[in-house]
Amino acid sequence: MVTTRVLIDHRLAGGATPRHPEKAHRPDNPIQRKPDWIRVRAPNHPVYHETRELMRSHGLVTVCEEAACPNIGECWSQRHATMMIMGDTCTRACSFCNVRTGQPDVLDASEPERVADAVAKLGLRHVVITSVDRDDLADGGAAHFAAVIRALRAAAPDTTVEVLTPDFLRKGDGPIEMVVAARPDVFNHNLETVPRLYPTIRPGARYFQSLRLLDRVKQLDPSIFTKSGLMVGFGEQKPEIMQVMDDLRVADVDFLTLGQYLQPTVKHAAVVEFVTPDAFAEYAAISRAKGFLLVSATPLTRSSYHADTDFARLKQARQIRLLAA
Numbered sequence: 001m002v003t004t005r006v007l008i009d010h011r012l013a014g015g016a017t018p019r020h021p022e023k024a025h026r027p028d029n030p031i032q033r034k035p036d037w038i039r040v041r042a043p044n045h046p047v048y049h050e051t052r053e054l055m056r057s058h059g060l061v062t063v064c065e066e067a068a069c070p071n072i073g074e075c076w077s078q079r080h081a082t083m084m085i086m087g088d089t090c091t092r093a094c095s096f097c098n099v100r101t102g103q104p105d106v107l108d109a110s111e112p113e114r115v116a117d118a119v120a121k122l123g124l125r126h127v128v129i130t131s132v133d134r135d136d137l138a139d140g141g142a143a144h145f146a147a148v149i150r151a152l153r154a155a156a157p158d159t160t161v162e163v164l165t166p167d168f169l170r171k172g173d174g175p176i177e178m179v180v181a182a183r184p185d186v187f188n189h190n191l192e193t194v195p196r197l198y199p200t201i202r203p204g205a206r207y208f209q210s211l212r213l214l215d216r217v218k219q220l221d222p223s224i225f226t227k228s229g230l231m232v233g234f235g236e237q238k239p240e241i242m243q244v245m246d247d248l249r250v251a252d253v254d255f256l257t258l259g260q261y262l263q264p265t266v267k268h269a270a271v272v273e274f275v276t277p278d279a280f281a282e283y284a285a286i287s288r289a290k291g292f293l294l295v296s297a298t299p300l301t302r303s304s305y306h307a308d309t310d311f312a313r314l315k316q317a318r319q320i321r322l323l324a325a
């Protein structure tokens with residue numbers, strides 16, 4: 001498994017700037033021992049290494065590695081890599097996130113073709129494309145997202161496309177419209193946590209901007225599935241989670257993901273609670289009762305975890321609902 005520490009040491013070994021300069025002054029939050037239900041296997045499958053090599057040979061960044069995702073062994077053994085476009089450096093500094101913070105490089109115009117070529121070679125049925133936040137760009141990177149979607153349609157026409165975008169805060173409606181016009185199959189944007197915790201967990205974002213983005217996508221093209229996710233374990237309360245579920249339903253969001261927050265380093269936000277599998281099952285039942293087409297709520301659920309099979313279930317759930325209407 002690619003651990004956070006390996007990533008940090010690798011960056012520093014080359015004399016690069018620290019991965020999280022904005023977090024360096026923070027007091028340490030000791031990392032708690034994970035409960036038994038969060039154990040994952042180390043990646044050693046041959047296909048894992050093939051996937052890794054393909055990402056390297058195409059010069060691609062993945063959120064699987066940058067976020068030190070615990071599911072990388074399982075996902076990459078099935079060639080499911082989630083590519084992170086527009087560089088490896090984010091303009092935000094969320095306290096949960098392991099992606100490097102700083103001034104990003106200029107956009108690489110060859111990236112859409114490289115992403116599309118890698119996806120075609122992986123032979124994916126469904127791909128998830130995410131990105132760092134690019135507050136430095138006038139459109140927040142929307143045109144680049146659209147270019148990636150178009151390149152994917154040309155190189156891998158049978159692959160369905162899911163985008164997991166930034167919030168495009170203070171960029172107006174143009175960027176949202178631009179990505180929607182490129183017609184991804186799924187438009188995902190994560191709320192990440194409850195509104196009370198935004199100032200500490202997601203300080204550069206605004207809860208109602210994220211909610212509005214999801215609402216706007218659905219207004220612009222109701223055929224696009226919308227999806228959002230939350231991490232739990234930051235100290236949020238159950239009624240707060242239920243309120244967020246209601247807010248997402250008002251925005252007509254189709255698919256909710258809920259997963260356990262895991263602390264990448266001692267400089268990141270502390271895990272306040274390891275939510276039990278039974279509590280996740282209860283959240284799943286509540287979400288379904290609130291009307292989401294699909295819910296994934298387990299400790300290891302991540303936005304892109306099992307996204308291919310979930311997309312098939314999502315389509316089926318919409319079909320069943322339309323027939324019942």
Ligand code: SF4
Binds near residue numbers: 073075
């Ligand atoms: S869950 Fe998503 S981010 Fe994590 S390894 Fe799988 S595809 Fe990558």
